[in-house]
Amino acid sequence: MNRLAKYWAFMRMGYLTYLAYRFQVLMSFVSYLLIIALNYFLWKAVFAKHQVIAGFTMEQMMTYVVIGWSARTFFANRIDRMIGDAVRDGSIAMDLLKPTNFQLYHYFRAFGRAVFMFLFMTLPIIIVASMIFPVSLPSGKLGPYLFPLSVILSFFLHAGISYLTGLVAFFTRNNEGVLRFKQLLVEVFSGVMIPITFFPDWVQKVLFWLPFKYIAYAPLRIYLGMEPLSKVHQGVLLQIMWIVIIYLTGQIVWHYAIKRLEIQGG
Amino acid sequence: MPIIEVNELVKNFRTFRRRSGLWGSFKDLVNRKYEIVRAVDHISFSIEPGEVVGYIGANGAGKSTTIKMLTGILVPTSGGIRVQGLVPYKQRYQHVKQIGVVFGQRTQLWWDIAVIEALRLLQKIYEIPKADFEARLKKFEEVLGIADLLNIPVRKLSLGQRMRCDLAASLLHNPPVLFLDEPTIGLDIAVKSSIRDFIKEINREYNTTVILTTHDLSDIEHLCRRVIMIDHGRLIYDGDLKSLKDRAVxxxxxxxxxxxxxxxxxxxxxxxxxxxxxxxxxxxxxxxxxxxxxxxxxxxxxxxxxxxxxxxxxxxxxxxxxxxxxxxxxxxxxxx
The missing domain is CATH 3.30.70.260 (ACT domain)
Structure with missing residues (x-):
């Protein structure tokens, strides 16, 4: 019980840190609305001559865009950047002096941020965007219940990927390059930008074996009620499987990373 | 029974030597030349419970590297360390529960958040019973004069204020061993002396073992009876402060x-x-x-x-x- 209290406390600290920067968050709120607006005009042009493209109607597509980008504010995290910075400036020393699981510390601290983001970004964006653009409510029997669960799983899946990216800094001292590459992979292959069904068949087949599409595409399909029940369950199970695999990988890599650490300065 | 035992401790760092010029940078991509730098060179000592030991040496002598190995952050190249019977880098989790650490140039507080929040977090991390936490906090508030600082975000504190809060943070779980790496760096006389008094009192009251590195040798004179001096990674003196002074000057x-x-x-x-x-x-x-x-x-x-x-x-x-x-x-x- 006490152990859990510790990680709850990290969550609280993550939340409080962002509370100190409410104004900056407001600024990126505006930029998210801008991205959604750009998407709207783009898809309007694309759908001008078609009713359905790659299985999506215009309304489904706009729902996908609005829910996708606003969910992104929730499951995005800065774990990779935080670990990279801490290794570079040596403050990693202070983290290592605490009797905690470094990985769970980062997961939960970032989850505190996510809770903040949910209240001050995700919800406001959905509310404002659905007043401007055509956005539908979650459909299907399970959409309303399983979608929130699935997005929370998305958070932990993405947190794991970021954590592994962060650990690269232990080996290379600077993880900036890997960090950007990871960001690109997630943006493109999670399905935030375009639904996976827009990709060629062989890409879709490859993506089935990678964790990325379970970050955004899978939960969004649940929201839109586009999957049969059996596939919904399969999607959630695959999310959980990837979370476990990545968590365990993180634990193993950590074991080697800590031996490679050379702390700079002071 | 010593509380800290260090035996033939060695730490090598591998540094990458860059070649100059454009052609050199291409060669670096293919064939990297590394240099081995020995930061700590066969150091041995042992420290008894309740001792306050000054660990001194010039810049780059290997002080901080030793402290980082003792606290379990760095893995030694060879040699043995035991602190309270544990091998720091192998049993990091159990080890860090039983030590307190202050690095003068860093903070364990949270930059954007009020000091008290960071202290409450530490209560959870170290699983400190609420009554103990309250009692120690009250004592630290008095002795270090930090009562008025607790609700201020750390980024708004002066260096001296932050250091007093950091010191309190490092001792909330009442560790038997306290490592202080340059705790008075950049502080004015008044803050220095309040920090020294505090360390003295903690040592007297809880019999806390203290290892202190510093550039300010008056810290050592106020606090330590015993001094360990290293230079170029090698131990050059280990004994009491007075006989060192008598001998050399x-x-x-x-x-x-x-x-x-x-x-x-x-x-x-x-x-x-x-x-x-x-x-x-x-x-x-x-x-x-x-x-x-x-x-x-x-x-x-x-x-x-x-x-x-x-x-x-x-x-x-x-x-x-x-x-x-x-x-x-x-x-x-x-x-x-």
Whole structure:
């Protein structure tokens, strides 16, 4: 019980840190609305001559865009950047002096941020965007219940990927390059930008074996009620499987990373 | 039974040597040249519970590297460390529960958040019972004078305020061993002395073992009976502070202000029987330098007081800087 209290406390600290920067968050709120607006005009042009493209109607597509980008504010995290910075400036020393699981510390601290983001970004964006653009409510029997669960799983899946990216800094001292590459992979292959069904068949087949599409595409399909029940369950199970695999990988890599650490300065 | 045991400890760092020029940078991509730098070179010592030990040396001597290995952050290249029976880098989780650490140049508080929040987080991390937490916090508030700082975000604190809060943070779980790496760096005299008093009190009350690295040797003089000195990664002295001072610096300096001006011949007559050198910037102020093994200060002072009218006098203690400089220049092992 006490152990859990510790990680709850990290969550609280993550939340409080962002509370100190409410104004900056407001600024990126505006930029998210801008991205959604750009998407709207783009898809309007694309759908001008078609009713359905790659299985999506215009309304489904706009729902996908609005829910996708606003969910992104929730499951995005800065774990990779935080670990990279801490290794570079040596403050990693202070983290290592605490009797905690470094990985769970980062997961939960970032989850505190996510809770903040949910209240001050995700919800406001959905509310404002659905007043401007055509956005539908979650459909299907399970959409309303399983979608929130699935997005929370998305958070932990993405947190794991970021954590592994962060650990690269232990080996290379600077993880900036890997960090950007990871960001690109997630943006493109999670399905935030375009639904996976827009990709060629062989890409879709490859993506089935990678964790990325379970970050955004899978939960969004649940929201839109586009999957049969059996596939919904399969999607959630695959999310959980990837979370476990990545968590365990993180634990193993950590074991080697800590031996490679050379702390700079002071 | 020692609480800290260090045996033939070695730490090598591998640094990447860049070649110069454009062509050199291409060569670096293909074939990297590494250099091995030995930061800590076969150091051994042991520390008993309740000791306050000063760990000193010049910049880059290997002090911080040693502390980082003792705290479990760095893995030694070879050699053994045991702190409270645990091997720090192998049993990191259990080990860090039982130590407190302050790095003067870093903070364990949270930059954007009020101090008290960080302290409450530590309560959860170390699983400190609520009653103990409250009692210790109350005590630290009093002794360190941090009661008014607790609700301020750390980024708004001055260095001295932050350091006092950091010190409190490192001791909330009442660790038997406390590592202080440059705890007084950049602080003014008043804060320094309150920090020293606090460390003394913690040591006295809880019998906390303290290992202190510092550039400010007056920290050592106020706190430590024992000193371990390293240079270029090697241990060059391990023993008590007093005998180190006695050994290396026998010369003392007596500063005297006279009511009436006096010239050198007059003074030489007064102190004719004593082996003393004299220096002066003006005839009212004289400085007498002597070797304490040849003549005791009271003899000189007595003679001066009986023959001349003295306004004020001051006996300068040997400065430990001189000791360190002397040992560094000797560059060899000094047996205590």
């Amino acid at each position: 026998g010369r003392r300096r007596l500063l005297v202000d006279f009511i009436l001006p006096i010239e050198r011949p007059g003074l030489e007559k007064v102190l004719a029987e004593y082996p003393v050198e004299m220096e002066s910037s003006n005839p009212f102020h004289w400085e007498f330098i002597f070797d304490r093994k040849k003549v005791a200060a009271p003899e000189i002072i007595g003679q001066l007081l009986s023959k001349l009218e003295v306004r004020d006098l001051e006996l300068e203690n040997p400065k430990i800087e001189d000791v360190v400089r002397e040992i560094y220049t000797q560059g060899r092992q000094v047996k205590p």
